[in-house]
Every structure is written in structure tokens, then in C-alpha cells.
Amino acid sequence: MRILKPEVAKSRKEKILRWVVQQYVETRRPVGSQMIASEALPDVSSATIRNIMAELEEEGYLYQPHTSGGRIPTDKAYRYYVDYLANVQKMAAKERERIEEAYDSRVNEVDNMMVQTSRLLAMLSGAAGFVYTSNVQEQRVQRLDFIPLAPGAVLAVLVTESGTVRHWPVRTNYVVNPTRLRVLSRFINEEIEGLTLTQARRILWQHVHSGHQEIAGMADLATQVLKDMERPQADNELYVEGFGQLLENTSEDDFEDLKQMMRFVEERERFSNLLSEKMTGMEKSNQKLNVSIGSENELKELKNLSIVSTACKVGDKTVGMLGIIGPKHMEYTRVMSLVNFIGSLLESSLQNWTALPPTEKGEDYE
């Protein structure tokens, strides 16, 4: 639904709009007719451009922060730019390769995939990067194991299908026998294989209550673990990295905005909720890459920020999102392809650690 009018006029109008957006992103100064005339459309007079810009303003694409001071793009303009004007070219092969390399060396060499991914996003985009896993309760369990730490302490380790690893210590008031622990562990894994966390919890509660033999005597531990598993704050995970990047690319004027946004993001709850909503929204409309510009985010804290995000699937189940959050005036083309690409990297990485068969099939070592 391109709104701008037809023919030759259209192309010129669009050209001007595009130019204003790009110029403004670059310089952060209102852009005026003269500048466009001299630098972008030398064979059109500034007066003509003024007329066109007046139209664009009428239509809600531009506005003047002060009378007689040049114009800047509205959110609507960014939206139009992102939808029709920005040709999201694939990144150059060289660039892709470079990123892929960086990604591999981080994600496979260090233990926290999510954090590393956020950091990479931040570094390459110049904004803050995030990775979000939601609905952990509805994800399928891959493993739940117990590692004996000390006579009265056990480390529980939970791995979900999205590759998230969560671990927490559990105290017991008796000495834990490692052998029994192993039995318990095996029993549990057999019982809950392939179930979602919610389902798994239900089953296990039943076993605990019915005093199932494998659990007998360790009901205490099991109960503790089950309780830990259903804590609400354990329902999603959020990693945000790269505030430094954001600060770096921020001028003093935006100081207040930035403060507000940090306040918002560090209060993790609300940001989580936002992402959660966004995720279900994207799932419904079946889109992969999403760009939310300024006030499209509804939250007043974000009215000067944009979020570029992509859904992250394992199989055909959306297990999370990742993306960047930064100033509204960002280089959308670059950032969009970046988020896109890193999203695909994370996806294939997750795929790797879940269902993938070994490289040489069937060759058991026994």
C-alpha cells in the first residue's frame, strides 16, 4: 500500500524522502531544501523541493521541529523507508564470513551462547543487543541431571530444547548418596523425555506424591527441585549487552532518552514482557524480521528508540527472539541484515545442539 502518488513525481518524491531519512540518520540535523537541491537533486530548484517537502509534511512523513529550521523524518517516514525504500541487500560475502567466524569462535569456545550472541550483536550494530528466551515452561526438556557437590548439596542442571542450560544448587538436609542420585536422575529422564517443562513437573509431582520407589527417600530433594523449576522468574531469560556501544553512538542531547531507556531495560521485567508480546505477535502474523520504530512500541520510554528483532526457531517452534535496540535514527538497512544473519547463525547453532545426529551415523564405539 504505497501511498505516495504515481509516475515521475512519485519517484522524485520518494527520492527526496529517502534522502531526508538517510541524511538525517547521518547528521542528526534537520535537513532543508537547499541542501537537498545542491547535493541530491542538482537539476531541481530548492523551491520545488520545498513544495514537495510541504506535501510530505502534509501527508505526515516529515515535520519541522521549529518553523523555518529544516525538516526531520517522522516515525511514519522511517516506516515507509524500512518497508519500501531500504533495499535490504544481503551482506557482502566477505562480511558474512567475517561475522560467521567471530560468531563461531565466541559461541563454541565460551560457555554462554546467549551472552556472546548479544555482545556480538552489540559490537556489530553499535547499539545494544539482546537475546530472549521465553516460555521456558512450554519448552520441551532435553535433560534434567543432578551432580553431587558436597554431602548436603546437589547441583541441578536443566537443558531445554532451545539449548538453554540452567543450573542451580539445591541443599538437602541429609547426605546424598551419589549412586541413588544417579538412579533418580535416570528415572526422571526416562519419565520426562520429550515432555514440556509444565508436563514434566506434573508427572514428577505425581510420582513424588505416590511415593514412587525410585524417588523414595529423596522426595525432599525432588520437591525442592520441582519448586525451583516453577519459579516465575525462571520462565524466561533475557540478556542485554552493549550499553557502552549505545552510549558511544549517542550525543549529549539524547542523554535523557538514554537514561530512560536504561532504566527501562535494567528493570528486566517490563522489557521481557514487551519482547514476549512482540514474539507472539510475530508468531501469529508469521513474520520473521520485525522492526518497531519509535512510538510504534507504545511504551513512552521507547518513543525515541527502535527495536529490530527476529524470531528464533528450533524446528518450527519459536523459542526466542534476538535483536538490537537503539536510537530511532539508525542505519536500518545495515542493522536489519545484520540481525537477520546473526539470527540464522544462532538458529543453526541451536539446531546443532539438539536433535542433530552425529557426523558419522550409527558408528557406536562399543
Added chain:
Amino acid sequence: MRILKPEVAKSRKEKILRWVVQQYVETRRPVGSQMIASEALPDVSSATIRNIMAELEEEGYLYQPHTSGGRIPTDKAYRYYVDYLANVQKMAAKERERIEEAYDSRVNEVDNMMVQTSRLLAMLSGAAGFVYTSNVQEQRVQRLDFIPLAPGAVLAVLVTESGTVRHWPVRTNYVVNPTRLRVLSRFINEEIEGLTLTQARRILWQHVHSGHQEIAGMADLATQVLKDMERPQADNELYVEGFGQLLENTSEDDFEDLKQMMRFVEERERFSNLLSEKMTGMEKSNQKLNVSIGSENELKELKNLSIVSTACKVGDKTVGMLGIIGPKHMEYTRVMSLVNFIGSLLESSLQNWTALPPTEKGEDYE
């Protein structure tokens, strides 16, 4: 080595110095003689105070940013303040209790102790909080376990005596048999119990090379794990949280400083090194709480910042540090006792998860 001169004069001089520091920390404005006269020393004239302040300036404790515009403390003044003037009172019992509660509910309910501790530090101090674990290679291993993920993938989980849990996925090019994996795991843990990581690695390499029976057939996996363990970036861990807090308490004037410091901190390498040095320094001089003020940090990026940190011991071995990093003009008394207290909380928490016997001794469930 108190430098200020004797008797009544001393006490007055010190009182003035203390007042200047406190006042400046509070208001961020140069403080002048009249203000001191009226609010702190009503029975002394401003002229006298001027004289004393002139002396203090001579001696390097104060300086005037501009002629006739009040004076502000130098780093030396802060140092003197911290060493002699600030009575680091124990926190109020009520306060302690409040914090302890918050700490417990975070650390025990969520899976990453370090992150949670940093966050708490940040929240309570109004600056950025950090937790640092170093020298992981020299720490004793508590457990090294393997969890089968998929036919060709295993999750390695390493727990050290400092309570650090590190996990990373390992791929194999054959189908892993869970039973064999368990045998391997048990074998390894028996072999390396109580050894440092470095020692453990050496032992295991030997076993791998000599083709020890428990390892046979899984040498591939073992090799991979050993390689992952000795990666240099796995040698220390650093968590920094609370940039938002820092930003919140920062005025526009300090914008540049803050930028610089973020650049520094997000480039984790250098900050790690700094902390590492500091840690060994503190270990040598056997001090627990350390305050580094402004240019005492040597790094120019930190010349307007201070670091308050405390060593963190398990047994009598220093396994890490924690603290806060914030503007030079901070409330040292408050922050020092805070860091101190949270340090002790983390220590006892670590103690808990390592050597501690169960609450009811000897009552095995079998």
C-alpha cells in the same frame, strides 16, 4: 602517617577537610569558606577557614578549579578521608537484614550467583557492581560431569571450589553411549578430586595418551574437553552490571568520563587484567577491602572513577573479588561497608556450596 599537624589545629583542619569532602560529594559544587563557617564551624570566622584552606591547598588536599570559586578535594584528600576520616561504621542491623534477605532470595532462587550479586551491588550502591573470578586454572575442581544431549553431543559441566559453574557443549563424531559416559565421568572425578584444574588436566592428558581403559574409545571426547578447559579466556570470569545505575547518578558534565569508562569496561580484557593485578596486590599486602581513588588506578580512563573492592576467599584461598566502580565523588563510607558486607555474604554462600556438611549430620537416607 597522618600528615596534618598537631593538637587543636589538627582536629579543626581535619574537620574542615572532612566537611569539604562530604559537602562536595553531596552537592558536586566547589565549597567555599563562608559555607563552612556558617554550617559547620559557626564559632570560627570565614577568614580563618580561608587561611586553613589555603594551607590545605598548599599541602595538596584541595584545589580551586577557578580562581575565587571555592575549592574541591583532590585525590589525595579522598585518600586521606578514606584512611582516617571516614568512620566505616557497621551498617545498621535493620539495613543488614534487609540486604541479607534480598541477597538470599536472589542468589538462591536464580541460577547465576555472580550476576545476581553484581546486580545487587549496583542497586544498593548506585554505581556499577562487579564480581570477578580469577585464576580458575589454579582453583580446585569440585566436579566435572558429562550430560548426554543428543546422539553426537554432550554437555560438559565443570564446578570449581569457588562455586563457579561452567558448562559447554562438546560434539563427537560418534554416537555416545550414556552408560559409558557415566563410567567416564565417575572415573574422571575419582582421579581429579581435590586437584587444581591445571593438575587435573595434566593427569587426564596422561590417561588419554596411555589409552587408559575407562577412557578408551572416548579419547576423542576427552581430548575435546581438555582442550576446551585450557582456553585462556576461560581463565577468569567477569560480571559487570548496573550501568543504568551509574548513568542515573551521573550528571551531564560527566558524560564523557562515563563514555570512556564504559568503553574500558566493555572491553573486558583490560578490566580483567586490572582486577587481577589488584587482587594479587591485595593478597600480598593481606588486605581485604581496597579503595582505589581516581588516578591511583594509573589508567587514564579511570582518573575520575573510584573502585571499591574486596577479596573473596574460600577457605584461606582468594578465589575472586567483588566491588563497585563509580564516580570518584561517592559516599565512601556507605559504599565501603556495603561492599564489605556483600562480600561476606558471597563468601559464606560459596562456603555453603562447597565443603559444608549437611544440616543433619550423618543421617543418610539409605
Added chain:
DNA sequence: AATTAGCACTCAAAAAAGGGGGTTGACAAA
């Protein structure tokens, strides 16, 4: 009908011009 040139007008940002207000240094008196 679209484009252009010209002109008066607007207004934010930068520069310049005042006050205050609090501070200092100096000196003489207590």
C-alpha cells in the same frame, strides 16, 4: 500546470553583554 526566482519573515543557535553571588587574598586590627 509545473517549476523557478525573489523576497519578506521566522526562529534556533551562537555570540555578546550585563548583573549577581559567592569566593579569594591581603591587610590591618583585635
Added chain:
DNA sequence: TTTGTCAACCCCCTTTTTTGAGTGCTAATT
């Protein structure tokens, strides 16, 4: 050694002036 006094200082805030890029309008041009 302390204090009272005072001229000089200079940052900070507010007000004023200047400047210049930009606009809208209208009439002329294509």
C-alpha cells in the same frame, strides 16, 4: 593566631543582539 573588612575575581545565569539557514508566498518563467 584570629578576625573584620574590602577590592578584585570570575563563574553562572539571564538578557540582548546578531547571524544564517530555512520557509511560505507570489509573481514570473517554462
